[in-house]
Amino acid sequence: MERVHHRPTRSLARLLLWLVAGNLVVAIAIVTATVLALNASGESDKVRARETTENLASSLSIEIGAELKQVDNALATLALQHRRAAAGDGDLRKAMERAIADQRSLLPQVDAIRIADARGQVLYGLAAEEGTLNIGDRDYFQRARESDALVISEPLFGRVLRRWGIVVARRLETDAGEFAGIVYTNLSTEHFIESFKGLTIGTEGAISLRTQSQRLIARYSAAEPHSIRGIGDIIVSEDLMRQMAVNPLQGWYLTKTKLDNIERITCYRQVRGYPLTVFTGASTGDFLAAWRGEVLQQSALAAVVILTTLGCSVLLFLQQRRERRSGEDLSRLALEQNLMLDNDMVGMMRLRDRQIVWKNRALESVFGYAPDELMGQATQRLYMDAGSYEQVGTQAYPAIASGQRFRTQLRMRRKDGTPVWIDLSGASVSARESLWMVIDITAIKESEATAQHLAVHDALTGLPNRVRFTERLAGALALLDERLGLVGVCYVDLDGFKDVNDQHGHEAGDVVLRVIAQRLLAGVRTHDLVARLGGDEFAVLLTSLRSEGEAEPALRRMLSALREPIRLADGTEVSTGASIGIAFAPHHGRQAESLMRLADSAMYHAKRAGKHRYVSASSLSSAAMSATSSDSPGAPERRDPADAANDAGASASPQRRGGPPRASPLPPRPADPGPPPVPDHSFDESVAGEEDPGATLDGEDSSRLPPPRKPA
Secondary structure, eight states, rough: HHHHHHHHHHHHHHHHHHHHHHHHHOOOHHHHHHHHHHHHHHHHHHHHHHHEEEEEEEHHHHHHHHHHHHHHHHHHHHHHHHHHHHHHHSSSSHHHHHHHHHHHHHHTTTTTEEOOTOOOOOOOOSSSOOOOOBBBSSSSHHHHHSSSEEEEEEEEETTOOOOOOHHHHHHEEEEEEEEEEEEEEEHHHHHHHHHTTTTTOOOSSSEEETTTTTOOOEEEEEETTTTTTTTTTTOOOHHHHHHHHHOEEEEEEEEEEETTTOOOEEEEOOOOOOOEEEEEEEHHHHHHHHHHHHHHHHHHHHHHHHHHHHHHHHHHHHHHHHTTTTHOOOOOOOOHHHHHOOOHHHHHHHHETTTEEOOOOOHHHHHOOOOTTTTBBBGGBSSSSHHHHHHHHHHHHHHTTOOEEEEEEEEETTSSSEEEEEEEEEEEEESSSEEEEEEEEEEHHHHHHHHHHHHHHTTTTOOOOOHHHHHHHHHHTTTTTTSEEEEEEEEHHHHHHHHHHHHHOHHHHHHHHHHHHHHHHTTTTTTEEEEEEETEEEEEEEESSSSSSGGGGHHHHHHHHHHHHHOOOSSOOOEEEEEEEEEEEETTOHHHHHHHHHHHHHHHHHHHHHSSSSEGGGSSSSHHHHHHHHHOSSOOOOHHHHHTTTHHTTSHHHHHTTOOOOOOOOOOOSOOOSOOOOOTTOOOOSOOSSTTTTTTTHHHHHHHGGOOOOOO
């Protein structure tokens, strides 16, 4: 009787140990899989938010730089006209007031343009009701006295306009080079805020513009749309100062903003050539909201599965204790565990000698097999090829034999042959058996590849952006020593595009840009590259040219195609044109920066020569080429219009000065090709570059290329 009494007790004790161990394995497996999936999802959301804010900061820095360049051109033109008028015999006041009115019409973003004499007394640009004004005590006046460059002030509260903003000034000189005063204008804080309001930054995002000393010029926060708190002050976080000390030009950080105590991921970009920095921030409350909901959902689901497993184990133990039959206890335990593990999220399988002896329903769903079709089958049929099957076997089984867990991510194969990304992890169960968990992570891989594609392509036209163009140009230049031929760098600026935007709206402008992109692509060879640099500015890379003349057919095709009418959605037809400048490597150098500057200068000469034509850097005067190629990276990229006036007529060859002959009409094209689709990168290891001899070479840093500038 005693023997009969103790055998069930020992069996129940062993059963209890097995149940505890089994529940721990299941709980650890589920928690591990949930944590890994949530961490991957959270990091993916964070990366997407950072890339979005980086792209926004980069775009804003380019836009503000272009606006400052336009203001600089206007001030430089007024300075030159003042010098000429002061040396002449005419009415100086009348001439300068007329010149100020002309330039003021080109700068709707400024409130006033004024000219002060060498003592700081404002002579021109004041309204009659504004009285007199002396700015000799202003810091920007003193700085302009000592510098020939453009001067941008710290944030100021205007004495006349009674509003915050920054002053942009240039020095005036006499014919003898003596200081004669300054010409200046202002960009108000309200102007920048209105520009920021139209951007998508979430419910708690923020955009700000600061000077080099970190004084706040303008700030727009979706959470506080009407707040002007902090304007003119330095109120920044320690994280910002640390990051700026490491890299003052660009970077990102995650911290709470001191002005409103909202945590954001903030990216900054310095405006190229000017002492201003753009900051764009996305609130963690916005870009992590979906992830936090997913955390609650997945945690609750994991808890339910674990508690269900524990509850079933307890019920099984009580049942076995009542029946006192060890065999039935083990059988019921296996049945209950199979019911628990047969979920729809995590595929599981038990292997013996790499053959499936048990699996759950999720495994069949992941790989597309019918119920029980995988039972007894070798796992090799789930792998893409024999190589990956052997590699996992070589790496995994020694590790799990030593008591470790093995985990990897790889592509496996569904029943129909299509690939699927799998997070695969395994652990040893016995000397011959192992337990494996399978999670489908295809959606995560697709989002990573899509984000990588969008980082190097223009969202509106689908063309490569400035980053990809820089990489491709550097690669092509690196191959010049290995291959014969020339590389042509074209700078394309649309003529008349602003009129389309003003008359028909920005949506029409987007249609025009998409059609222009398609026409540029149709006008070049398959191994050439068309990119959008920003706004209405494009770049074309022509490779494998045998001579400079070989580029002319492509340039003529592009000019002809870009002048063809474009039909808008309402049936209206609009027309634009283009001015193109081209430089050739190695004839004009081997540095991407100097080639882009020469092409930009040639394009400017095409504008001055009458637009709707192309000009080669080879036809520029020696002085123009020398001045362009000697510009420092921080200097303005185009010369002043007056400085180029003497050689504008000689910059184009006789043929180009008259413009290229009009080509025969192009075949009808769609009015709007529509937004570019994002390529399907589901199973690409990386986003492939466009075909080009230099597409895979690491070239010079994209930050070395100048931002696009509009000619005056």
